[in-house]
Structures are given as C-alpha cells and as structure tokens.
Amino acid sequence: MIAQAGHNALVPAERGEVRKLIAILFVLLMAAFYTAAAYAVQPDEILSDPAKESRARDLSQGLRCMVCQNQSIDDSEAPLARDLRLLVRERIAAGDSDAQVIDFLVARYGEFVLLKPRLEPHTLLLWLLPPLVLAGGGLALWIHSRRRSRFAAAKDQSLYKLTAEEEARLERLIAAEPSPEKPA
Numbered sequence: 001m002i003a004q005a006g007h008n009a010l011v012p013a014e015r016g017e018v019r020k021l022i023a024i025l026f027v028l029l030m031a032a033f034y035t036a037a038a039y040a041v042q043p044d045e046i047l048s049d050p051a052k053e054s055r056a057r058d059l060s061q062g063l064r065c066m067v068c069q070n071q072s073i074d075d076s077e078a079p080l081a082r083d084l085r086l087l088v089r090e091r092i093a094a095g096d097s098d099a100q101v102i103d104f105l106v107a108r109y110g111e112f113v114l115l116k117p118r119l120e121p122h123t124l125l126l127w128l129l130p131p132l133v134l135a136g137g138g139l140a141l142w143i144h145s146r147r148r149s150r151f152a153a154a155k156d157q158s159l160y161k162l163t164a165e166e167e168a169r170l171e172r173l174i175a176a177e178p179s180p181e182k183p184a
Helices: 012-033 050-061 079-093 098-109 121-160 164-176
Strands: none
Touching: 050 079, 050 098, 079 098
C-alpha cells in the first residue's frame, strides 16, 4: 500500500482494486451459499402437470429411501428410490389423494417408509421415548448430585468427630505431657 502524506489512506486506484476484490468475494460467497437443492429426480420422471409434480415432490420429501435410510427418496439416487418416486407419480397420475398415496406406500413397505412416522398407538413409544429418556437422565443426574452432596456433608461431619479410641489416646497423651507451670 502506498501512503499519502503520512496518512494510512489508500490511493484511489488501490481503493478501486479493493472494491473489486470485495465484490468478487461477495459474488463467490453468494454462489456458494445460494445453491439450489440437488434432487435426484430424473427428467423422465417429472410429470407434465406442474401441480401434480409439486404434489409428488412434497410427498417424496417425506418418504424414506429404504437403501439410504436417512435420506428422502427425492434426494436419493438409489434404484429403489427411483422406483418409489415413479410409484408416487403413477399413483398421483391415477388420481389418488396424498393420503391414499401415503397409505398405499405404508401398506406395502411399512411405517419405516415415512421419514416422520405418524402418531398412532403402535408408534407412541417411538414418539415418547426420546423425551422420557431425557427426563430420566435428568432425574438420574439430580438424584446422583443429591446423594453426592449428602455423602459429602456426612463425610465432612465425620472428620470432626473422634472415635472413642482416638479420644482415649488423646487423653493419655495430654496426661503424659508435662505441664508448663511445673518444671520437670
């Protein structure tokens, strides 16, 4: 950098270069953070009706790829995911409602096909287990800390009390020690 008359200011030409550099960095950062989601849906799978395609995409995002397991069929490139995407589009094209498509897939593949299982009596444990485990862990920590503090308090009190044997020994030592008032 070139300083002007003892100041730490940039020369106008350098300010322009810095602005260009900042603009380039800004564009690169925007490009990095503003990327469209990459779906695995192939062009030959897309329905011609945009409304039906939108429904198919919404349903596909809530369905689990049985191969990838923590990925929706919309994001997975596995052959089974493609088959499921085609099945969803086939059912929608046949006139099924969203609920009918989901029910059909659950009947065929089980509740596991749903990324977010429905709240029903047989999935109640699945929904309640995480908060119950969290509450149980908190309760266990609270009980442990209370026991530990009680034990520490009881242990501290026991340090200040002498046993009968220690008291007798202390009395013997005191009795055997010559008194400072009496010369030995």
